[in-house]
Amino acid sequence: MSVPGIYHDGMTTRVTRVVISRVDDSLQWRGADVAGEAALSSVMPSARVIGVPFTLLLPDGAQLQIAHDDMPPDWFARSHRIEKAVDRLERMRSIAWVSVVVTVLALIALFEYVLPWTADRIAYHLPHRLEVAMGQQSLAVLRGRVFLTTTLPAERRQHLQALFDQFAHGIPDLPPVNIVFYSAPMVGANAFALPDGTVVFTDDLVKALPDDRSFLAVAAHELGHQAHHHILREVLRSSGAVVVFGMLTGDVTSLGGMTAAIPAFLLGNHYSRDFEADADSFAFQTLAAHGIDPAAFVDAMRALEKVHPELAADKQVRYLSSHPVTAQRIAKAEAASMAFRQRHAVAR
Numbered sequence: 418m419s420v421p422g423i424y425h426d427g428m429t430t431r432v433t434r435v436v437i438s439r440v441d442d443s444l445q446w447r448g449a450d451v452a453g454e455a456a457l458s459s460v461m462p463s464a465r466v467i468g469v470p471f472t473l474l475l476p477d478g479a480q481l482q483i484a485h486d487d488m489p490p491d492w493f494a495r496s497h498r499i500e501k502a503v504d505r506l507e508r509m510r511s512i513a514w515v516s517v518v519v520t521v522l523a524l525i526a527l528f529e530y531v532l533p534w535t536a537d538r539i540a541y542h543l544p545h546r547l548e549v550a551m552g553q554q555s556l557a558v559l560r561g562r563v564f565l566t567t568t569l570p571a572e573r574r575q576h577l578q579a580l581f582d583q584f585a586h587g588i589p590d591l592p593p594v595n596i597v598f599y600s601a602p603m604v605g606a607n608a609f610a611l612p613d614g615t616v617v618f619t620d621d622l623v624k625a626l627p628d629d630r631s632f633l634a635v636a637a638h639e640l641g642h643q644a645h646h647h648i649l650r651e652v653l654r655s656s657g658a659v660v661v662f663g664m665l666t667g668d669v670t671s672l673g674g675m676t677a678a679i680p681a682f683l684l685g686n687h688y689s690r691d692f693e694a695d696a697d698s699f700a701f702q703t704l705a706a707h708g709i710d711p712a713a714f715v716d717a718m719r720a721l722e723k724v725h726p727e728l729a730a731d732k733q734v735r736y737l738s739s740h741p742v743t744a745q746r747i748a749k750a751e752a753a754s755m756a757f758r759q760r761h762a763v764a765r
C-alpha cells in the first residue's frame with residue numbers, strides 16, 4: 418500500500434513530493450531525486466490530531482509528512498494508545514459538545530470566582546504606599562468638584578475627629594485611617610472610604626445624624642469598608658481581567674486605570690450587597706466592643722431615611738442605600754442590639 422507524502426531532509430527548506438509505502442516492517446519513500454528506507458520501529462510518528470498532517474521523524478533527522486486522512490491505520494496502530502483514544506474522542510460529536518460546555522463553565526468560573534479571588538488577594542497585599550497614592554489621587558479629582566470646603570464649625574469637627582480617632586484606635590487589624598469633612602451638595606448625606614484609609618463625611622451627613630453614637634455607627638460601617646479593603650476589591654473586580662493580570666505580572670501601569678475608576682465608583686456607590694452586609698456586621702461588632710449599643714446604627718439609618726426619603730424604598734440610590742435595603746439592615750442592627758443588651762444584662 419502506498420500513500421503520497423512530503424519529504425524534508427531536516428537541513429534545508431527543500432520539500433520533495435514522495436510516494437511512501439510500507440513493505441513488511443519497513444517504510445520506503447521514493448521521489449524525483451530522493452529515495453530511502455527505514456525500519457518502522459525506528460520511525461517516530463507525531464500525535465494523531467484531526468486535520469493536522471502526520472510528521473514521521475526518521476532516524477537521520479529527516480521527516481516525512483502524510484496528510485491526516487491518508488495515513489493507513491495499521492502503520493503505527495500500536496504505537497500510541499493515548500493518541501488513539503484522543504483521536505476517537507475527537508471524532509465523537511457529543512464529546513466535542515461536552516468540551517465546549519466545560520470550556521464555557523471554566524470561563525464562567527474564571528470570571529465569577531478566580532478573578533474576584535485574585536482581586537481580593539491583590540487588594541489585601543497591595544503595598545500601602547500604592548493605596549495612599551490611589552486615595553490621594555482620587556481625593557484630588559473630587560476636591561473642588563464634588564468635595565467642597567466644609568462649613569461645619571471647627572469645634573464640631575474637632576469633637577467628631579477626636580471621637581473617631583479614639584474609636585478607631587483600639588480596633589485590631591485596621592489599616593491607618595483618618596477622617597475628613599467636606600461640603601458636598603451633589604452627593605447629599607453621604608460617607609466614603611478611600612483606599613488610603615481616608616473616611617470622608619459630608620456636612621449633610623454630620624448634620625443629619627442625631628448624636629455622637631449614631632455618628633460612630635456610620636463611622637464604624639465605613640471602617641468596616643476600610644478593614645476589608647472593599648473599595649480596592651470592588652474596583653479591581655470591576656476593572657476585570659486586564660488589571661488583575663496586569664498587577665499579577667507586576668505591570669503597575671494598570672494601576673492608573675484603577676485609580677481613574679475610583680472616583681466614579683465612589684460617586685456611583687456600587688458596593689456589592691455582600692460588602693455592605695460585611696461592613697454592617699463589622700459596625701455592630703466594633704460598636705458593641707466599645708460598649709455602644711448597635712441600636713445607634715438604627716438611629717443613624719432612621720435619621721438618614723428622613724433626609725433621603727427615597728432610601729426607604731428599594732431603589733438604586735446612594736449611601737445607606739438599597740443594598741441591602743434599609744429595612745433589612747435595620748432588622749439586622751436591631752438583632753445585634755438585642756444580643757448586646759442581653760449580654761450586658763447578664764454582665765450586670
Ligand SMILES: [Zn+2]
Binds near residue numbers: 638642688693696
Ligand atoms: Zn457601605
